[in-house]
Amino acid sequence: MELDPAQTALVVVDMQHGFCHPDGSLYAPDSEAATEPCAELVDRARQAGAKVVFTRDVHPPDQFEDTHYYDEFDRWGEHVVEDSWEAELVEDLDPKDEDLVVVKHTYDAFYQTELEGWLDAHGVKDLAICGTLANVCVLHTASSAGLRDFRPILVEDAVGYIEQDHREYALEHADWLFGEVTDRDEITFA
Amino acid sequence: MELDPAQTALVVVDMQHGFCHPDGSLYAPDSEAATEPCAELVDRARQAGAKVVFTRDVHPPDQFEDTHYYDEFDRWGEHVVEDSWEAELVEDLDPKDEDLVVVKHTYDAFYQTELEGWLDAHGVKDLAICGTLANVCVLHTASSAGLRDFRPILVEDAVGYIEQDHREYALEHADWLFGEVTDRDEITFA
Amino acid sequence: MELDPAQTALVVVDMQHGFCHPDGSLYAPDSEAATEPCAELVDRARQAGAKVVFTRDVHPPDQFEDTHYYDEFDRWGEHVVEDSWEAELVEDLDPKDEDLVVVKHTYDAFYQTELEGWLDAHGVKDLAICGTLANVCVLHTASSAGLRDFRPILVEDAVGYIEQDHREYALEHADWLFGEVTDRDEITFA
């Protein structure tokens, strides 16, 4: 699968301590295992001149106090709180000045963020998506990308997950309804 | 589960000929089977004074000509084309003047529609969701509702599906991440 | 100014009893005076095969009860309440089945409505805008259209207003920042 760097962004979803580091409150070993594959994709995207986007899931301590129903702390416990170590990206993924770092407050990196506007203003149409969790923030972001008429390509050997069957469903669902699935070997930025 | 009619809407997703009638191009028997359960919920919601919303999936013939990637005709074949018999609601579900009928062009009834604005302007906060397909438009709409801070409650014995395991995943996914699942017997509008 | 009917919609803003009829609570004679010019444009757009969109400003009686600050009843008094005679379109402007009627709850016909999605799904890119009030709902809608990359063309002899200088500013502002201004004689749908 050849991706044109002039209209492609690599989107690295939520590779933060809270999810990927053994001390993180929502740590999953298979999220940590996605770090090196994501880093390798970042290197290749940069060398080819494609855009690189990192998303960070961040919850201000009081975010859910005013909400009617949506309360991630209630479902998951407190996690990736604003300004905490948990909310930082893992060390091996180091954004450069020209990358976009999207701070998101829900599962969906498009919901009330600058992502769509930035992609449009930079002429990006195709998205290679990696990161974690496959069936939560990766899936919700990919789904939202599809409806907004981006081409979302999930990189199956660069996504993290809690259980293997979560990953299977996310990939099948995305492939069936709005996107594509491939692996790192298949992707060429050129 | 008691729902306050003053802040609740029943949302009936895509119960149209194209999905629910044997002559529909995307007919599934279990979508048709959801008709009577949906109609029964509509009756009870109306009697209690809750709002009723019907969504209709509608594709103008040329909708996907200008798109970069999102093309439902490519994935599903032509279906529920604007002004066709396929795009009409099934006979047993007959909107009244005071109901909202949302015409949607993607899987998500919130995406670029009047749904959120209408719910907000009418003080609706809780959504009982039924209709079809469980893991496509029902799931995408429920997910979008959750992120927008509505309380999405999927009515498991009033949703249609192609395969049983599609339904299972949709219900589990919604229950785990952003909503709740119940059945008709459990719901009281009062 | 030649407008291609295949990618043009005429947008008629808020020509309702509440604004255009002497018994309306926010009646302005120059809003009423816009009725015939709007009707004439509607005829010509229809004959040429361009799309026609009517917006209706509608406020549910309780709309502003839950809001923090935005309260149009506080600023304008109660007006165009849902299901009232005030909220109906004036008799001379009679939507046909193929037209879009947008119910809006704020000054901006794009905010939380189906307008953008409908225009996109129908391949519309250029908007001839008429209706009332020039410097309120016409201006806010035109401005929102511009930012969304539609071409908003204000038809200066088919807009209503309370005071003449309101109209002047609205036209100048739109022309300077995001759109164009013309009059009926200049427009050809072909």
Add this chain to the structure above:
Amino acid sequence: MELDPAQTALVVVDMQHGFCHPDGSLYAPDSEAATEPCAELVDRARQAGAKVVFTRDVHPPDQFEDTHYYDEFDRWGEHVVEDSWEAELVEDLDPKDEDLVVVKHTYDAFYQTELEGWLDAHGVKDLAICGTLANVCVLHTASSAGLRDFRPILVEDAVGYIEQDHREYALEHADWLFGEVTDRDEITFA
């Protein structure tokens, strides 16, 4: 006018070299003159514990190549190009880590940006708005804030403009339709 720091943000619009420095391509002396008043408000907001938001207008060199109609370079000439000196904030306004810096690509700081999501997640409801240009980005941002149910308060002696009557209209328009106008002396963050 007392503003509760716990639910207030000061929003400083587009105080960048391109608009406020004599070498900027869209320089206006009265934009430059707003620098000190904005800086003074920033100091007071910080001391009181209110949030501080800076917006930056930024145009990638190719932003308008794919657009149908919206082309700011065509209207204004090339300005505040991404990564240029023009696009930087003026020296006297120096964001701190806890501030939000919003990169916007249109006149409206809410359009396709993270601003609404960030304000909501942080419990902000009231906005004191200053910066430049009064009748362009300040006005569009304030208008968008109002429709989204924030309380937009324009600080009249801390806004920049090209011509005095531009400022007058912007303030009148905002005050009449969706917000309030005050001056620095009147504002207390407490």
